[in-house]
Amino acid sequence: MLEIHHNSKLSKCGLHCAKLKSENALKIHQVLGHRQSRRFATMNSEDFTSKLSYAGSSGYTLNVEERASLQTSLPILKRNLKFSRVNFWGKVFGINRDYLIAQGFGSDHFGQRKSFCSHDGIDWVQLPELDSESIRLTEAIRGRLTGDPSTESFLEISLDGKIRLEEQKTPSSEANEKVVSENEDEEDEENSQKPPESDKKSNKTVIINEEKRLAYLISQIDKDTSVVPRGAFTIGSQHEVRENHSFHGLTVAQSTELAYYFHLRQPEKLPRKTLLEREGHVKIIDFADNIAEDVPHVTNVVTIRSLLWPGYFAFAVSNSPVYGSVYFGFGEKNDDIGFLL
Amino acid sequence: MVQMETVDKSGGLRPPIVNISLPSTIDDAKAALMKSDSNGNNVYDHLTDIILRVLEQQSDDAYSKFEVLSSDVKASKLAPKEELSGLQHIEEETLDLKLANTRSNLFKSLELLEGEDTTILPNEGDFPDLLEESSMFEWGGVGLGREETVRLQLSMKRLLESNPLKNVRLFGKIYGRKRDYIIVESEFKEGEGAATKEEEPKENEVKHEDSESETENAEKETPAQTTNLEIESEQRSGTNRFSYWVQSAEEGWELLPDVTPAQVVASRKIRRFFTGDLTSSVDKFPHFPGNEANLLRAVIARITAATVISPRGYYNLEEEEVDALEVPQIQVNHEFEGLDPADLLRMNNWVHHYPFILNQGRCTFFRPSQANANEDEDDENEEEIEMGPRLLTDLSEDNQIGRHDAWTAKLSSTITSKFAHVILRSNRWPGAHAFAKDDRFANLYIGFGLKYSDKPFSPELPSSIQKEAKQPQECVDPSVQEEEEIEQRTKLESEEQEGSEDEEQDESEED
Numbered sequence: 001m002l003e004i005h006h007n008s009k010l011s012k013c014g015l016h017c018a019k020l021k022s023e024n025a026l027k028i029h030q031v032l033g034h035r036q037s038r039r040f041a042t043m044n045s046e047d048f049t050s051k052l053s054y055a056g057s058s059g060y061t062l063n064v065e066e067r068a069s070l071q072t073s074l075p076i077l078k079r080n081l082k083f084s085r086v087n088f089w090g091k092v093f094g095i096n097r098d099y100l101i102a103q104g105f106g107s108d109h110f111g112q113r114k115s116f117c118s119h120d121g122i123d124w125v126q127l128p129e130l131d132s133e134s135i136r137l138t139e140a141i142r143g144r145l146t147g148d149p150s151t152e153s154f155l156e157i158s159l160d161g162k163i164r165l166e167e168q169k170t171p172s173s174e175a176n177e178k179v180v181s182e183n184e185d186e187e188d189e190e191n192s193q194k195p196p197e198s199d200k201k202s203n204k205t206v207i208i209n210e211e212k213r214l215a216y217l218i219s220q221i222d223k224d225t226s227v228v229p230r231g232a233f234t235i236g237s238q239h240e241v242r243e244n245h246s247f248h249g250l251t252v253a254q255s256t257e258l259a260y261y262f263h264l265r266q267p268e269k270l271p272r273k274t275l276l277e278r279e280g281h282v283k284i285i286d287f288a289d290n291i292a293e294d295v296p297h298v299t300n301v302v303t304i305r306s307l308l309w310p311g312y313f314a315f316a317v318s319n320s321p322v323y324g325s326v327y328f329g330f331g332e333k334n335d336d337i338g339f340l341l
Numbered sequence: 342m343v344q345m346e347t348v349d350k351s352g353g354l355r356p357p358i359v360n361i362s363l364p365s366t367i368d369d370a371k372a373a374l375m376k377s378d379s380n381g382n383n384v385y386d387h388l389t390d391i392i393l394r395v396l397e398q399q400s401d402d403a404y405s406k407f408e409v410l411s412s413d414v415k416a417s418k419l420a421p422k423e424e425l426s427g428l429q430h431i432e433e434e435t436l437d438l439k440l441a442n443t444r445s446n447l448f449k450s451l452e453l454l455e456g457e458d459t460t461i462l463p464n465e466g467d468f469p470d471l472l473e474e475s476s477m478f479e480w481g482g483v484g485l486g487r488e489e490t491v492r493l494q495l496s497m498k499r500l501l502e503s504n505p506l507k508n509v510r511l512f513g514k515i516y517g518r519k520r521d522y523i524i525v526e527s528e529f530k531e532g533e534g535a536a537t538k539e540e541e542p543k544e545n546e547v548k549h550e551d552s553e554s555e556t557e558n559a560e561k562e563t564p565a566q567t568t569n570l571e572i573e574s575e576q577r578s579g580t581n582r583f584s585y586w587v588q589s590a591e592e593g594w595e596l597l598p599d600v601t602p603a604q605v606v607a608s609r610k611i612r613r614f615f616t617g618d619l620t621s622s623v624d625k626f627p628h629f630p631g632n633e634a635n636l637l638r639a640v641i642a643r644i645t646a647a648t649v650i651s652p653r654g655y656y657n658l659e660e661e662e663v664d665a666l667e668v669p670q671i672q673v674n675h676e677f678e679g680l681d682p683a684d685l686l687r688m689n690n691w692v693h694h695y696p697f698i699l700n701q702g703r704c705t706f707f708r709p710s711q712a713n714a715n716e717d718e719d720d721e722n723e724e725e726i727e728m729g730p731r732l733l734t735d736l737s738e739d740n741q742i743g744r745h746d747a748w749t750a751k752l753s754s755t756i757t758s759k760f761a762h763v764i765l766r767s768n769r770w771p772g773a774h775a776f777a778k779d780d781r782f783a784n785l786y787i788g789f790g791l792k793y794s795d796k797p798f799s800p801e802l803p804s805s806i807q808k809e810a811k812q813p814q815e816c817v818d819p820s821v822q823e824e825e826e827i828e829q830r831t832k833l834e835s836e837e838q839e840g841s842e843d844e845e846q847d848e849s850e851e852d
Binding site (some may be wrong): 057060199330341 | 406409410412413479481482483484489514516518521612613614744745746752753754756757766768770771776787788791795797800
């Protein structure tokens with residue numbers, strides 16, 4: 001109480017007085033300032049463990065071992081590849097093994113972002129960038145992931161452009177070793193793109209490995225979700241999208257309304273100009289009423305759940321700049337959503 | 342001085358039009374900056390505030406944050422000052438306060454809550470160590486969080502204390518679109534049940550239950566009844582051996598109604614997200630007999646039958662040979678010492694200990710003819726008894742899902758595998774988990790309550806359109822003459838048969 005009073009008096013005294021008298025207040029605010037610089041940011045490498053507890057109502061979490069290993073490996077990843085921020089993205093379940101996913105960002109949130117996958121949370125493998133052709137092909141693959149990045153899906157493309165999934169199989173142990181040793185070599189990918197000799201003249205077969213599928217899934221989930229509270233991100237002076245340092249959280253009433261959350265992604269539905277006027281955010285349009293006014297062990301945490309991508313959870317703590325999102329799921333889109341509502 | 346005059350006239354709002362020259366002295370500059378706008382704000386004070394803010398916060402990136410700081414300072418001025426307004430701020434009862442109030446009751450003893458005169462006998466029911474279980478599940482990446490678990494444990498204890506229950510077990514959580522359901526499984530003590538809760542004498546209990554289910558069936562199953570003989574629902578066995586309590590938004594426990602076979606069958610044909618409101622209607626095709634509470638109960642029955650599992654050897658069959666029409670009884674094997682993690686990774690060391698639900702929607706086959714006592718039908722049906730996998734069948738016999746196995750097993754830790762335990766994840770019911778360590782095991786479901794299918798869902802098609810009734814044939818209207826003829830003829834006939842009684846008939850014919 002004393003602090004506040006003190007400050008308001010100072011502000012009226014003009015510059016010189018302020019300089020002298022605020023010394024008293026300085027120490028206290030230094031601590032606050034330090035905290036402030038760390039608390040904004042979503043599930044980044046520094047604070048994802050504490051954020052995970054907010055996502056507790058999702059029912060999924062990381063075990064102590066995974067947390068510990070991520071805490072070790074993410075800062076190294078951030079440093080080695082010169083990211084300004086590394087986020088823990090989530091976990092994609094496979095039949096045999098699970099993938100932990102992390103994402104690295106540059107200074108602009110909409111700039112280049114790179115995704116990494118790992119089995120143990122220590123060794124990270126960068127996921128490939130996809131061209132439009134392989135995106136089209138990968139889209140046709142349905143079903144669970146196996147957990148082995150080298151699992152190949154054989155796609156048959158008929159003359160009229162229809163894509164059909166023929167079979168999925170994991171290469172034999174020898175081939176497997178090769179892939180592991182070469183570690184995502186560019187050549188390997190090109191080879192896999194080459195259609196092997198097929199008997200039919202009209203149809204050709206293309207192989208897509210699970211690594212590509214994973215990259216595709218992550219980009220799709222990012223596109224359809226990436227939920228942030230309104231005002232959390234802003235446009236900087238260089239027209240770059242960055243976190244809003246003056247975001248103090250939504251009020252309790254606001255936090256339970258979907259209109260106060262946005263998809264943080266490249267604008268799709270509005271012309272760019274309007275978008276800049278609206279502080280660089282697109283409204284959530286894709287999924288209606290999926291807000292779960294859910295009360296986990298921390299009060300005032302609002303959880304938003306994607307019905308389109310079961311397993312995606314976003315949370316926001318009302319009246320505080322804490323928010324984040326995480327994905328724990330099988331990497332399958334809910335194609336039946338029309339029947340389920 | 343000319344400049345100053347223009348400013349005064351325009352009330353300080355418009356910049357001077359004539360001859361702009363920089364102020365020559367510090368005082369002039371200060372005066373220029375301190376010119377207030379109509380709201381009494383000026384640049385000088387604003388800059389002072391910003392500089393003060395920068396000094397207070399000592400942040401390294403004050404330069405890049407400058408615009409933000411500026412708007413922050415402006416915003417803080419807009420906030421009404423409490424001491425000036427003279428209005429008293431009344432704290433509203435927020436959601437978290439409400440929650441805290443209801444939760445605080447959990448931490449008090451029942452005696453304290455119900456008053457001192459009522460003495461409550463402690464209910465010695467079976468009760469799981471949730472915290473221990475939850476830490477085991479956390480290794481597998483599932484769990485509700487520790488604080489939540491403590492509250493849940495207290496809440497379950499309260500449930501056990503205030504109801505005649507033999508045991509309670511946490512089933513898990515089913516997500517709803519608005520609210521989630523936390524579900525607890527329990528078994529009523531012998532002779533106790535949902536009906537007795539409503540001050541029913543115990544002698545009438547069975548009758549009461551019967552009549553209740555009958556009226557329910559009559560209400561809900563009228564469309565189904567016409568097609569087939571009704572399949573009786575199970576009482577205190579099979580799908581209804583356990584009763585389920587649901588808690589949404591921490592408002593006490595609510596008992597779910599027993600499930601009927603028709604509901605189980607119908608729930609298999611539809612897919613629907615739960616809303617979080619037990620009374621909401623299920624508007625799906627084919628028709629589901631009941632509301633969301635019934636659907637929830639039916640889905641729980643299916644999930645438990647498919648995913649409640651235990652290590653081989655924990656349970657034993659009481660009798661090896663059982664009648665095909667009875668659910669075999671199982672008992673805990675007290676000599677069970679647990680299996681090695683390496684063994685538990687293999688599916689044939691895990692067994693289902695809840696009975697399989699048949700296509701009929703019951704765990705035991707029900708012969709409709711039993712009720713009719715029709716011997717001919719009985720003979721025919723004898724061959725068609727539907728049999729599911731036996732109780733305690735191991736998981737390796739579960740059907741595959743496409744190319745994949747029904748279950749994924751893994752060790753809790755890869756680094757320190759010496760102390761690791763095994764966690765199983767169901768691929769058929771995403772969200773169903775089980776763990777086993779030493780002689781302990783537990784099951785937990787956290788999910789949407791939807792069964793996984795490798796094929797896109799296609800709802801059942803409406804039944805084929807019925808043939809239209811035959812069009813009545815057209816015929817020529819009789820003329821007046823013909824009508825009279827017929828009239829006369831009938832008159833004659835009737836007079837011949839019975840003389841006096843035919844007056845009424847004549848009248849009606851004339852109409």
